[in-house]
Amino acid sequence: MSAETLYDKLWNSHVVREEEDGTALLYIDRHLVHEVTSPQAFEGLQKNGRGLWRTATNLAVADHNVPTTDRAAGISDPISKLQVDTLDNNCAVFGVTEFDMLDPRQGIVHVIGPEQGATLPGMTVVCGDSHTSTHGALAALAFGIGTSDVEHVLATQCILQRKARNMRINITGKLPERVTGKDLILAIIGQIGTAGGTGHAIEFAGPAIRALSMEERMSVCNMAIEAGARSGLIAADDTTIDYLKGRPFAPSGELWDRAVENWRTLTSDDDAKFDVEIEMDATNLKPQVTWGTSPEMVVSVDGHVPDADTIDDPARRDGYRRALEYMGLEAGTSIFDISPDKVFIGSCTNSRIEDLRAAAAIVDGHKVASGISLAMVVPGSGLVKKQAEEEGLDKIFIDAGFSWREPGCSMCLAMNADRLEAGERCASTSNRNFEGRQGHGGRTHLVSPAMAAAAAVHGHFVDITEI
Amino acid sequence: MEHLENVTGIVAALDRSNIDTDAIIPKQYLKSIRKFGFGENLFDAWRYLDHGEPGQDHSKRPLNPDFVLNQARYRDTRILLAGDNFGCGSSREHAAWAFRDYGIRVIIAPSFADIFNGNALKNGLLPVVLDETTVARLIKSVEENEGYILTIDLPSQRVITPDGEVFNFEIDAFRKHCLINGLDDIDMTLTHADEIHAYETRRREEAPWLFTDL
């Protein structure tokens, strides 16, 4: 057999049939469901009198609309409440396993999948959410789908798709202390652009990737979609296998051994061919901060806000101008001189236990600066929250003046009550700095958890590798 | 799905790159559990001067006179020209529904984000890729000629200008067939139910850990 990339292997093992033009019917092993993109899919099934193809492979959770305070009081916004109730009801009617809002395991869909061992290496994983790419960190082929495809998967356990091209981003060297997977992926997007990976599945490889923890790998793959790639992938290794051992839905006993043997093959063959290969050195990477309204508008923390007039390409120049105006920033401003009004630590990019530990280590013994009107920590799941509380991290945050919340998407996209007001500036550990993303007129700077924590404590961005 | 074969209509241009799905349909409208009714909130934050919320009477909101679709000459827009990486961002199919509900049936851009591209095709909305220079030329023609009209002929995969100039575009044969015939993906896939069952039987043997019930 000819040499295959990891993506080739995952793809080929899931093709049920193929049309002449290359459109494949691809089998889906795991389907994650949330309240925002599923109601119309369930409605479609009901309208057409269709059932679920394989009920017990779907896992549902409400995350986008749920409040992060006083859960027991329910959801006050009636429209959000209806959407969450609709999910509860659909799951009850169709018999889908759901972690409802009060379940201790509830959390952001992309946090709970790996946490529960519901996402496994070698699987195809889909969800009606673009950040499904996160699960590729476990050597699974994972990508976001729209609501029509959600319905299609529920009804047939398959989707129709053309194969993507293979891209490998090889990261050499070693990340400096306190520089994280988040900084790495922001730097990658800064280099290849938000459309750099369009039409490709990106495999992240090389010594700097191998050295990352499972959670940091998830942050990297989470933002593959921000580089235009539906899927990010990282080969399976001991880190992957150790992470999964003992998780509730992971195999056990003899099945575990068989699975592990298979998972060890989930790497790209040595002589596999990639359509595009990119190399980057991690050795001198600085913490990254976005200054604009697209994740590719990013600089090192010791850099400056760029000058649109120096850009040759007219479309890009216009984009820069619009971004600077929206963000209320002057060209040439030092990143150190940017002062957020709010700080948000959370989202499916950075709300796992290691993220909270990294942030707490910076916050410990300090107070939130007086210029910050709100600093909040939103754990990615109920289990992350519990673990953090057992380690006393909640105390560190609360003593410093942070607000310690219930799990959910929260101010990553502001579908619940947590949001920026027009003109407010936020240091955020989420993944999108689009116009209005965190609230109408809100201004987002994407950073790592430790960088966000440091901004909260100092009142402006600082270089955490220097303090 | 509503079928699509030929579209002839008014063209408007949004000359910017990276138009993301948050801009196409802001998140507050994603709280709807319906599949229709998103047209009046297409480009909500650019189109209106105030901040909109679901349930409002949108016809009473102040319009942004500078926004292209608010100008009288573009009132009946059916075809949109835009910059590259169109539809980047989230997987929300509401973005495709918003165009459909608004009445826009074709978007022409140098490139599209993958998920948006797939969602569009499943909702009778045709993404047409033309090279950057051509798109720039068309945008110029639109701005210079009030009432500028294009014809998109899907069967022959051509964009035709009022002067009779022709640009060919690519589309997967399978998707083209589905669009022209307005076919439902699920119906088609279920005709292959036997093959899906056979696949499952084989995989259960090979990799039983993938079949543990949740």
Ligand code: SF4
């Ligand atoms: S945390 Fe943000 S990016 Fe992640 S699933 Fe929720 S809304 Fe989407």
